[in-house]
Amino acid sequence: xxxxLVRDLExxxxxxxxxxxxEEGTSVEEAHRRILRVALLSKKPKKGFKEFLLEMPxxxxxxIFDRHRSQPREVLx
Numbered sequence: 001x002x003x004x005l006v007r008d009l010e011x012x013x014x015x016x017x018x019x020x021x022x023e024e025g026t027s028v029e030e031a032h033r034r035i036l037r038v039a040l041l042s043k044k045p046k047k048g049f050k051e052f053l054l055e056m057p058x059x060x061x062x063x064i065f066d067r068h069r070s071q072p073r074e075v076l077x
Contacts, residue, residue: 017031017032017035020035
């Protein structure tokens with residue numbers, strides 16, 4: 001198997017990784033492997049534009065999109 005060396009990680013990231021490993025009862029290295037597997041190998045279906053639109057919350061009253069029924073102003077040419 002290949003090895004991966006990651007440099008210049010922020011201290012907060014390292015601490016979060018150590019905490020996650022402790023919560024899972026694994027080594028930091030194993031926690032790192034699991035995170036990478038989930039992030040890179042999970043086959044989640046990609047959402048299309050339609051799905052994003054359908055998930056949007058209701059915006060309330062759409063009166064701002066109503067057309068004005070009044071007569072247009074007169075234009076002098």
